[in-house]
Structure formats: structure tokens, C-alpha cells
Amino acid sequence: MSGWPRFRAVADHALLVSFGDEISDAVSAEVLALDRALQDTPPGGVTECIPAMVNLLIDFDPLETDHAQLQRSVEGLLGRPLDERLQPTERVVEVCYDPDLAPDLTAVAETTGLSPDEVIEAHLSGDYQVRMYGFAPGYAYMSGVPKALRVPRKPAAVREVPAGSVIIAGGQCLVTTLTMPTGWSVIGRSPTRILTDDAEHPFLFDVGDRVRFVRVARAALAAERSDG
Amino acid sequence: MAEARLRVEAAGPHVSFQDAGRFGWMRYGVPASGPMDRVAHTAASLALGQPAGATAVEVSMGGLTLSCRAGVVSVAVCGGGFQCDHDGTRLEGWSVMRLDAGQTLTVRAGGWGSWCYLAVAGEIVCDRWLGHSATHAASGLGGGRIAAGQEIVVTDARVCEDREGALPAPRPLASPLRLAAVAGPQEALFESGALDLFTGEMFEVSPAFDRMGLRLEGPRLATQDALSIPSEPLLRGAVQVAGDGVASVLLADHQTTGGYPKIATLLSTETDRLAQARPGDRLRFELVEPDEAVRRVRKALSERRALLDEIAVPRGTFSQRLLSSNLISGVTNGEPGAG
Numbered sequence: 293m294s295g296w297p298r299f300r301a302v303a304d305h306a307l308l309v310s311f312g313d314e315i316s317d318a319v320s321a322e323v324l325a326l327d328r329a330l331q332d333t334p335p336g337g338v339t340e341c342i343p344a345m346v347n348l349l350i351d352f353d354p355l356e357t358d359h360a361q362l363q364r365s366v367e368g369l370l371g372r373p374l375d376e377r378l379q380p381t382e383r384v385v386e387v388c389y390d391p392d393l394a395p396d397l398t399a400v401a402e403t404t405g406l407s408p409d410e411v412i413e414a415h416l417s418g419d420y421q422v423r424m425y426g427f428a429p430g431y432a433y434m435s436g437v438p439k440a441l442r443v444p445r446k447p448a449a450v451r452e453v454p455a456g457s458v459i460i461a462g463g464q465c466l467v468t469t470l471t472m473p474t475g476w477s478v479i480g481r482s483p484t485r486i487l488t489d490d491a492e493h494p495f496l497f498d499v500g501d502r503v504r505f506v507r508v509a510r511a512a513l514a515a516e517r518s519d520g
Numbered sequence: 521m522a523e524a525r526l527r528v529e530a531a532g533p534h535v536s537f538q539d540a541g542r543f544g545w546m547r548y549g550v551p552a553s554g555p556m557d558r559v560a561h562t563a564a565s566l567a568l569g570q571p572a573g574a575t576a577v578e579v580s581m582g583g584l585t586l587s588c589r590a591g592v593v594s595v596a597v598c599g600g601g602f603q604c605d606h607d608g609t610r611l612e613g614w615s616v617m618r619l620d621a622g623q624t625l626t627v628r629a630g631g632w633g634s635w636c637y638l639a640v641a642g643e644i645v646c647d648r649w650l651g652h653s654a655t656h657a658a659s660g661l662g663g664g665r666i667a668a669g670q671e672i673v674v675t676d677a678r679v680c681e682d683r684e685g686a687l688p689a690p691r692p693l694a695s696p697l698r699l700a701a702v703a704g705p706q707e708a709l710f711e712s713g714a715l716d717l718f719t720g721e722m723f724e725v726s727p728a729f730d731r732m733g734l735r736l737e738g739p740r741l742a743t744q745d746a747l748s749i750p751s752e753p754l755l756r757g758a759v760q761v762a763g764d765g766v767a768s769v770l771l772a773d774h775q776t777t778g779g780y781p782k783i784a785t786l787l788s789t790e791t792d793r794l795a796q797a798r799p800g801d802r803l804r805f806e807l808v809e810p811d812e813a814v815r816r817v818r819k820a821l822s823e824r825r826a827l828l829d830e831i832a833v834p835r836g837t838f839s840q841r842l843l844s845s846n847l848i849s850g851v852t853n854g855e856p857g858a859g
Contacts, residue, residue, distance in 0.1 A: 300705040301810035303757055303785040304817040308705050315750050342546045342753035344777050349753035351546070354788070355821065358814045425549035426751060426777030429659055432549070433751070433777075470659045494650055495548045 297322070297370065301359040302349065309366060310347035315435070319346050320423060324500040329372060335365035343499045344424040345433075380421070381501045385467060385484045386508040387415075387458050393481035393513075400460070400477050403443045412507065414441040415458075415479060420465060420503035425495075430469035430486045432497045437463045449473040456482050458505075483513045524591030524642065524677035528670050529624065532582010534731060537644065537663025538637075540573030542652035546753070546776045553654040553662060556635045556731060556772050556795035559690075559824055560599035564639035566832040567596040567616050567687050568680055575646060575653040576639040577666060581798070583628040584638065586672070588619045593677040594641040594684065595619055598831075600633010600796050601692060614689035618679050632692040633796045634729070642677035657731045657773050682834040688827065696722060696802035699790045701759065702813050706749065706781035710761070711742040718759075718783055719805055723767070727799040731773040734794075736803070740765030743781055751779045757786035759805075771795055787813050789820040 300308040309326060312319035327343045330350065337357030342349045352362055389397065389412050401408045420436035437460050445461045450473060453459070457468045459476035468474065469486045486496045497503065538561065541554025555561035555578055565574040577584065579602065594616060597604050602613040605626040611617065613636060619625055627636055646653050646663035653663035666672070707715055723738035741761045754760070758770045760780040767783065771791060784807060786794065797803065808816065835841065 301702060301813075302705055302755060303702050304787050304810070304813035306755055306785075308752070310752075313750075340544045340546055342776060344752045345750035347750075347752050349755070351755070354814045354817050359810045424751065424777055425547060427549065427775055429545075429550040429656065429661060430548060472658070491651075499547060 297326075299359075299363050299366070304354045305352055307350045307352070307359050307362050307366070308347055309350065312346045315345045315423075320421070320435075323348050326366070326369065327499065329369040330366075333369065335362055335369075337362065342424075344426075381498065383497055383501050383503050385458075385482055385496075385503055385505050386512060387480040387482050387505050388508050388510050388513045389480045390510050393510075394458075394479050396477035397479050400441070400443050400479055404441060406440065411441065411479065414438045415460070415465075416505050416507060418465070418505070420505070422497045422499050422501045422503060424499055428470050428472055430495055431466055432486060432495075432499075434465045434503055435463055436503075437465050439463075443477055445475040446477070447475075449475040450478075453478060454481070458482050481513060483508065522591060522642075522677045524593035524619070524640070524674040525589045526586045526593075526619070526640075526672040526674065527589050528666055528668050528672065529585040529587050530626075530668050531584050531666050532580045534578075534580040534657065535582065535584055535666045536578050536655035536657065537575055537646045537653045537666065538578045538655060539575045539653045539663075541654045541772070542650050542662075545650060549776050550650070551656070551756070551772065551774050551776055553652075553656045553731075553772050555637065557599060557633075557637075557792045559792050559827070560635070560796075561637045561639075562828055563614075563687070563831045564596040564598040564637040566828055567598065568594055568639055568641040568683060569832070569834070570639060570641065572828075574639060575644045575663060576637045577644075577672070578655075579627050579636040579638060581629040581634055583626065584666070585624060585626040586619070586638075587624045588621050589671070590621055591674070591677050592618065592620045592679055593674050594680045595625065596639045596683075596687070597627055597636060598639075598687065599636030601630035602627055602633060602636035603630040604628075612686065612689070614687040615685060616680070616683045616687065618681070618684060632798070634798055635795060640674045640677070641680050641683075642674040645673040645675060680834070682837045682840065685835055687831050690827070693793060693796055693801070696804045697793065697797055698804050698806060699786055699794055700806050700808050700813065700816060701757075701784035701786045701790070702810050703784050703807050704782065705752075705785070707783050709743055709749070709781045710783055711744055714741045714743075714783060715807070717741060718767075719807055723803045723805070725797045725799050725801045725803065728768075729799055731771060733768050733770040733774060734797075735766060735768045738767065741767055741783055749779055749781060751777045754778050754782075755785060757788060757791045758782045759784045759786065769794060787817050787820075789817050789824070 541552035655662035
């Protein structure tokens with residue numbers, strides 16, 4: 293791992309700390325460890341940290357600190373042992389795979405050579421981890437789609453994909469929170485709220501959380517939605 | 521408690537409620553949103569003696585017409601060269617006026633600028649998300665978009681006569697508009713010569729301009745096979761280049777992560793000026809080193825503070841102003857040789 297992490301100044305108010313060029317569990321673990329250390333002991337002037345696939349962006353107030361000073365503080369945090377800092381929380385997300393809620397399930401089955409039931413089994417068997425948020429509020433990108441289930445993005449995005457759609461592309465899965473366009477394959481619908489409406493914990497996942505999908509009947513979907 | 525009710529008679533697209541923005545949520549995919557031009561937004565509130573981050577109405581080039589249905593309230597209009605029609609009287613923007621029941625106020629685009637802010641002396645009643653009224657346009661989360669027919673309710677409505685009148689206004693944007701940026705973080709993934717094109721050639725604001733950002737017209741900035749970098753965090757001011765070599769600058773409602781390479785990132789104080797540009801306006805980019813960027817931003821923030829401090833000072837009631845001008849002219853006239 294020589295040459296890593298790398299530090300890059302971004303504009304007047306941010307520092308990008310990268311741990312590798314390619315996505316891997318090891319790189320992700322380093323991103324998460326620094327993220328946790330920064331939350332436990334935020335250096336002066338830091339306003340927020342954004343963890344992503346291979347790097348972490350630290351935003352700061354340029355009236356309080358600068359890139360060089362912040363880099364020194366971060367280097368000090370990197371020396372710390374990892375010990376108990378990474379204890380990922382497991383979150384459970386419910387999915388209903390009824391055909392009308394899973395418009396791309398058949399196409400995914402055709403592409404992968406699996407039956408629709410095998411697609412569902414494969415999806416439920418994945419070991420998912422939230423790697424970053426992006427695209428829109430609450431869109432949590434999870435790694436962990438089993439190899440047998442990996443399909444490319446569609447050539448063009450589909451509009452008006454409903455909130456709560458469970459979508460996959462390549463090795464990634466996410467549960468949409470808004471009605472937005474997507475080029476990913478829609479394989480189910482979830483009643484689990486990612487935007488929780490809980491002021492103390494407004495997003496279900498933190499980056500680094502493990503996620504397990506469980507299958508539910510349509511009745512659960514209707515019950516949950518009527519709560520909101 | 522005094523209440524004023526303002527009916528929206530007409531509103532262009534992209535007119536919305538905005539407070540200063542919801543900071544600290546980018547790790548959950550949530551950009552700060554808030555005003556496209558933070559200086560004008562702050563000025564409008566301070567001109568009324570309101571807190572700097574108070575909820576105001578962001579008006580797009582499509583304009584806004586309000587009629588006061590009940591109550592009375594002072595309002596401030598600040599942003600670009602926008603103009604007002606206050607119940608038949610034409611006023612320049614950057615002024616404070618009183619809106620009585622039965623009166624109508626139209627805010628419309630003037631000689632320059634794309635965004636303008638209407639603040640009220642009182643509190644606007646609207647939805648909040650994560651504690652803020654800043655509207656994220658794509659989701660509608662926050663105070664929300666403003667449309668004709670709706671009513672804006674202002675609680676604790678006040679009249680501040682000592683603040684009425686014209687405010688110090690900024691000069692129009694220069695042409696070309698010069699914007700400072702720091703290279704990268706992915707300038708190394710572009711073809712050699714791309715940075716020279718970026719700083720040496722003229723760019724233009726294209727019509728593809730909304731709260732998420734604006735697309736530029738100008739030289740193509742070719743990347744070297746860099747279209748599949750792992751998605752990484754994005755900031756307001758990032759100049760990202762898509763596969764076709766076309767550069768875009770991200771603004772208030774930007775996505776928080778993305779996989780396109782960034783050739784440069786604008787200094788934080790430059791994005792407010794850029795947001796006031798219009799399609800067709802010409803831009804030139806300049807690259808500075810990170811330490812120089814910090815120095816420039818500190819200086820720009822101090823100048824910004826001086827302008828806002830001036831705007832925050834009440835100019836006095838009409839009778840106070842009359843009195844002070846009489847005193848001054850009296851002294852002047854009394855001096856030997858004067859006049």
C-alpha cells in the first residue's frame with residue numbers, strides 16, 4: 293500500500309483523502325476507519341465528512357483552518373489502531389417481489405440464465421454493505437450483489453421509477469427513496485423506510501452498515517405504507 | 521401576533537422557499553441546497569433586521585407576483601439587477617418596501633442576474649426537512665416550490681419604516697466573468713492540453729442551467745479513458761466533465777457523489793457570482809494554488825461581511841432622515857464660502 297493514502301486539496305475548503313484507485317473491501321475499511329476517527333475526534337474547522345467508495349472528502353471552514361493544517365491532523369488520526377472502531381450495524385430491509393412491483397425481474401432472469409425464483413433467492417443471499425450515499429437524498433449504494441446476479445445498466449434510464457424500488461446494477465444494489473429516473477433493474481419493492489422521519493436518526497443506514505434483505509408478502513407493503 | 525397573508529398571483533419555474541441551507545448531511549446524499557446566491561439571500565434578511573439564515577423566497581428569471589390579502593409587512597428584494605413593480609410604482613431591486621393589504625408586488629428580472637430573494641420582516645410559514653426550509657428542487661423536500669394560487673403566511677409580521685428605501689447594490693457581473701478555481705482533483709486524467717484549454721479559452725453559460733448546476737459551452741476537454749473512476753464525493757463548484765468532453769459546474773442542489781472526473785473546483789465565494797450569470801454570458805477560468813485560494817476566499821469573505829454590515833444598518837425613519845439631511849445642509853450652508 294505504498295503511496296496511500298493520497299491527499300488532494302479541493303478548492304479552498306476541502307481535502308480529499310484517497311486510499312486506492314479501485315474498489316475493494318480493504319480500501320473501504322480504511323475509508324470507514326478514518327471516517328469514524330474523524331467523527332470521534334474532529335479536527336478544528338471540519339464541517340462535514342463524506343465517505344465514498346475509495347476516498348473520503350473532508351469539508352472545512354477556510355476561516356478556521358487550511359489544507360496543510362488539516363492534512364497534519366488527519367495524518368495523526370491515521371496512525372491510530374483500528375481496534376473496536378469498526379463494529380458494523382446490521383439493518384434489515386423488507387422486499388416484496390410480486391411481478392407488478394418487479395418489472396425487470398423477468399429480464400434479469402433471462403440475462404443471468406436463472407429462473408425468477410432463483411433471482412429472488414440470489415438477491416436474498418447477498419451480503420450487502422452500504423458503501424456510500426449519492427444521486428439523491430437517501431440513495432444508499434450497497435455492495436454485495438452475488439456474481440450470478442450481476443447485470444449491466446440499461447442503455448437508457450426509465451422515468452418515474454417509484455420510491456421504495458429495489459434496484460440492482462453490476463455488484464450494486466439500492467432502495468430508492470424518491471420517484472426518480474433510473475437505468476438500474478427494478479427487482480422488487482420495499483416497505484422499509486430509508487428516510488425514517490425520525491429527527492434523531494433520519495436515515496436508516498450509516499455508511500458501513502451491513503444489510504440483509506428479507507422477503508415479505510404484499511400485505512406488509514400495504515400495512516407499512518398506510519402508516520406513513 | 522400580527523399576521524400577513526401574501527397570495528401568489530404568478531410565479532415562474534424554480535421559485536422556491538430557501539433558508540441558508542441544510543449543512544452536514546452530504547454523507548447521506550443530501551446537498552446543502554439553500555440559495556443559489558448566498559450573498560443576495562443574506563442581504564435581503566439583514567436589510568430587514570432578520571437573522572442571516574431566515575427563510576426567504578428565491579425568485580428565478582420567471583419572476584414572482586404577490587398580492588397582500590391581509591395584514592401589512594415590510595419586504596426586502598435583493599439579487600442581481602432584478603426590478604420591482606410596487607403597486608404601480610417601479611423600483612430598482614435592492615430595496616426595502618412595505619406591502620399593505622390590497623397592494624401588489626411584482627419582482628422581475630432586470631438587466632442582469634438569474635436569481636433574486638424576497639425576504640419578509642417576520643417568519644414565513646412553510647415545511648421543513650431536517651430542520652431546514654431550503655428546498656431541494658429534484659425531490660421537493662424542504663419548504664417546497666412556490667406556485668400561483670398558493671398563499672404565503674407570514675407570522676410576527678412587522679413594518680420597519682426605518683429600513684425602507686434603497687440599499688447599496690452590487691455592480692453587474694463583468695463580461696467575461698472571471699472565476700478562480702483550484703485544479704483537480706482529477707486534472708491528471710485529462711489529455712495533455714486540457715488544462716490549458718480550460719484556462720486559456722472562453723466558455724459560455726448554456727441554457728441547461730438549473731439549481732443542480734449549469735452546463736458550459738466551450739472547448740471539449742478530452743479525458744484519457746477516465747470515465748469509470750469509482751464514484752467519489754462532489755461539492756458545489758466542482759467542474760465535472762462528462763464523456764462527451766462537455767464541462768458542467770455543480771451548484772446548490774448538486775449530487776453528493778459521482779463518477780465523472782473533475783478538472784477543477786471553483787473557490788467557494790465564486791459560485792454565488794457564477795449563479796447570477798445567464799445563458800450566453802461568457803466565462804474565463806483562472807487556476808490558483810490551494811494556499812492562494814484560501815487567502816482569496818478569506819479576503820472575499822471579509823469584503824462580503826463589510827457589504828452585509830452596511831446593509832444591516834437601518835437608515836432611519838423618513839422623519840429622522842429628513843432631520844439629518846436638514847442638519848447637514850444647515851451646517852454646510854453656514855460655512856463661509858459654501859454654496
